[in-house]
Amino acid sequence: MKLYTREELNTYPLSLTYDDLSLVPTEISRIKSRTEPVTKVRFLGYDLGLPVISSPMDTVSGINMCNELDRLGCLGILNRFDSSLKEFSSTSLKDNKIKAAAVSLKTDEELLSGIREKCDIICIDTANASNNEVLSKCEEIKSWFDFKVIVGNIANGLMLQQLVDAGADAVRVGIGGGSVCTTSIQTGIGIGQASSVLDVVQQRQEKKINISVIADGGIKSPGDAAKALALGADVVMLGRMLAGTKETPGEIIKYNDQLWKKYRGSASFGVKMKGEFIEGEETMVAYKGAVGNVINSISDGLRSALSYMNCMTIAELQQKAAFAVLSNSSFLERLPKK
Numbered sequence: 001m002k003l004y005t006r007e008e009l010n011t012y013p014l015s016l017t018y019d020d021l022s023l024v025p026t027e028i029s030r031i032k033s034r035t036e037p038v039t040k041v042r043f044l045g046y047d048l049g050l051p052v053i054s055s056p057m058d059t060v061s062g063i064n065m066c067n068e069l070d071r072l073g074c075l076g077i078l079n080r081f082d083s084s085l086k087e088f089s090s091t092s093l094k095d096n097k098i099k100a101a102a103v104s105l106k107t108d109e110e111l112l113s114g115i116r117e118k119c120d121i122i123c124i125d126t127a128n129a130s131n132n133e134v135l136s137k138c139e140e141i142k143s144w145f146d147f148k149v150i151v152g153n154i155a156n157g158l159m160l161q162q163l164v165d166a167g168a169d170a171v172r173v174g175i176g177g178g179s180v181c182t183t184s185i186q187t188g189i190g191i192g193q194a195s196s197v198l199d200v201v202q203q204r205q206e207k208k209i210n211i212s213v214i215a216d217g218g219i220k221s222p223g224d225a226a227k228a229l230a231l232g233a234d235v236v237m238l239g240r241m242l243a244g245t246k247e248t249p250g251e252i253i254k255y256n257d258q259l260w261k262k263y264r265g266s267a268s269f270g271v272k273m274k275g276e277f278i279e280g281e282e283t284m285v286a287y288k289g290a291v292g293n294v295i296n297s298i299s300d301g302l303r304s305a306l307s308y309m310n311c312m313t314i315a316e317l318q319q320k321a322a323f324a325v326l327s328n329s330s331f332l333e334r335l336p337k338k
Contacts, residue, residue, distance in 0.1 A: 003322045006231060010202045012325065015192040018224040019331050022324045029310040037306035038313050039299060043212060043235050044121055044148040044169055046099060049073025050299050051229060051314065053214065055239035056080060056102035056125050059263045062249035063088060065242070065291065066098040072295045075235070077102050077123050077150075079249075089114035100150070105137050109144050116145050123150040127175070130159045135166040142167035153216060155189070155196050157203025164211050172237060173200045174217035193218035194231060201232030222301025229302070229314050230321040239263075241294055244285035252287055259287035 003024055004012070031037060041051040052074040054061040058081035066076030078088055078101040085101060089111060100121035103112070112122070122141055126134055129151040138149050151163055152172025163171055174197075176190030190196075197215050204211060215233035219225050225236045242248065243263040253260045264282035288294060302314075311317040326334075 001324060003324060006198065006318070006321060006323070007202065009231075009323055009325075010195075010198040012195075016194040016198075016325070017192040018194050018218055018220075018227050020192065020326055021194055021227055022326055022330075022334075023227060023230055023305060023309060024322045024324050025308050025310065026320075026322045027310040029307055031307040031310060031312065034300065034303040034307045037303045037311065039302055039306075041234065041314060043075065044150075046075065046120075048075060048235070050295065050302070051233075051235040052225070052295065052298060053077060053100075053235050053237050054242055055216065055237050056123055057239055057243075057263075057265070059250055059261070060239055060242050060248055061102075062247075063098065065245075065247040065249075066100075068247045068291055069295075070099065072292055074295060075099055075121075077121075078119075080104050080107075080125050085111070085115070088118065103141075105133050107137075112141065112145055112147075116147070120148060121150065122147040123152075123172075125152075127153060129154050129163060129168075129171060135162065138163075138166040138168055150214065152214070154200065155191055157200040160200060160203050160209050160211065161207060164209055168211060170212035170214055170234075171200070172214045172216040173197050173233070174215065176217075194227065197228060197231045197233050205232075222298045223305070225298055226302050226305035226317075230305075230309075230317050230323075232318055240285065241298075242291055244288045245291040245294060246287075246289060247291045253284070255284075260284040261287055 039050050041048050050073055054065060054069055054076045056077040056079045058079045061076050061079045066078050069076035076098060078098055080102040098119060100123060101115055101119045102123040102125035124134055124137055134151055138151055141147055141149055148169040149167055150170040151168045153175050154171055154173055155175040174193050200213055212234045214235055214237050215228035216237040219228060219236055219238060228236050244261045248261060250262050263285045306317060309317055
């Protein structure tokens, strides 16, 4: 069996997802307990206790979620839908100061002016960052205010330099991999999430491009988050893993003696206007309780992964991670049996 470095894996002939890969320990670990490794990272000027940020979806990232993630050492990005952003810009600074907010291509200087004292990071929330309109909006925002700007999404690193030239500080990587995203089915666009992250990270490294990489989509478990970070992502963006928690917008629904909450893609029918092209689905997810429980499970899983790999930090993991490519049978063998 061949073990791959990150660089070797980027030349693999097939497009890969997280399910296709496994981290493989190659050293005797010096770490006594999973409490020893450090999961802290620096992202766009902030020290995060855990490299997790929320997807700016209307059923995931409201003000409550953003505030709680901030308390937990993560980063929430306030969604741009409904009245969330306008309410945020008009409420008192003392009660609602978050780090990041999503905006559309139509967002004007007046709205951004209303939130600039409460927010340091702007996410231009589009499906395709490789677009002149996105580049122009990034340049425009940078000319107005001193925000850190996140753009997205991209599937590979071919246009990375152009995004940086337009002023982008971070990029969301992944097209079609979200659990309620139907972009690949509707358009035929996209590659496996692992290969997307690999390609962007490799382009960044080879061309010495200064931009942060966000692994966005396809992360279903703490193990997937560990793989994304080992592949070189600076942080992981979560949607479904955070959906259904107490802090997400929306009511708790009781159905068949179980509690549920709505979860939908940003391009689903429930979000988009009549007559617009739909690239997302709407569903229900089981109620999970406090989001802190999800964050704790991710922290525990990542710390365990670091201890298995004999790494004290995520940076160390990214330097020496070894990967195996799994057959379908190998993947199925690893799943818990009922």
